[in-house]
Amino acid sequence: MDQRFLSLADVTEILQITMSQARALVRSGELRGIQIGGKGVWRVENAELEAYIERMYRQTAQRLRSGETTLD
Structure with missing residues (x-):
C-alpha cells in the first residue's frame, strides 16, 4: 500500500531540494501541506505533491x- 502522506x-x-526549500514551498502555499499534532509536524499528501509536479511541468x-x- 502506498503512503498517503509524506513528511x-x-x-x-x-524533489532533491533542501529542507528550507520544502518549508518555503509549503509556507507559500505553492505546495499544499497540513500540520498535524501538537508539535506541528507537517505532512504533504502524495496527490498534492504529484499535482505540484504536474503544475511545474506545465509552467x-x-x-x-x-x-x-x-x-543550459
Whole structure:
C-alpha cells in the first residue's frame, strides 16, 4: 500500500531540494501541506505533491515556449 502522506524529509528526497526549500514551498502555499499534532509536524499528501509536479511541468513548458527560460 502506498503512503498517503509524506513528511517534508520525504518531499526533499523526492524533489532533491533542501529542507528550507520544502518549508518555503509549503509556507507559500505553492505546495499544499497540513500540520498535524501538537508539535506541528507537517505532512504533504502524495496527490498534492504529484499535482505540484504536474503544475511545474506545465509552467516550465510555458516558459520554454515563450522564451523566458532556456536549457543550459
